[in-house]
Amino acid sequence: MIMAMEITMDNFEQEVLNSDIPVLIDFWATWCMPCKMLAPVIEELAEEANGAYKVGKIDVDKSPRLAAQFGVMNIPTVMVFKNGKAVDRSVGVVPKSNLEAMLK
Numbered sequence: 001m002i003m004a005m006e007i008t009m010d011n012f013e014q015e016v017l018n019s020d021i022p023v024l025i026d027f028w029a030t031w032c033m034p035c036k037m038l039a040p041v042i043e044e045l046a047e048e049a050n051g052a053y054k055v056g057k058i059d060v061d062k063s064p065r066l067a068a069q070f071g072v073m074n075i076p077t078v079m080v081f082k083n084g085k086a087v088d089r090s091v092g093v094v095p096k097s098n099l100e101a102m103l104k
Helices: 009-017 033-048 064-069 096-103
Strands: 023-028 054-059 077-082 085-091
Touching: 009 023, 009 054, 009 064, 023 033, 023 096, 033 054, 033 096, 077 096, 085 096
Parallel strands: 023 054
Antiparallel strands: 023 077, 077 085
16 A cells, blocks of 8 residues: 655655655644545545655644745645645645646
């Protein structure tokens, strides 16, 4: 089973900004109930990526600077990065189809 990778300050540049494929990032926290509701969808997307895109998770409590850098005020916030730039964002629990559309 392929899982979403943990993204931190240490690997953010390498895994997200320097990625040559789109990267879907889930900003979340362990205490966040809506984040727990969205988690299976995020993992499903990671499982289905097949090299077309990457899926990562940023724990806002462990990496508050990354959350602040991208103006994440509410979680879950899902962002898609392409060519090192944030190109789309979704806040709250959304259907999988919405996230898939962001990756297209």
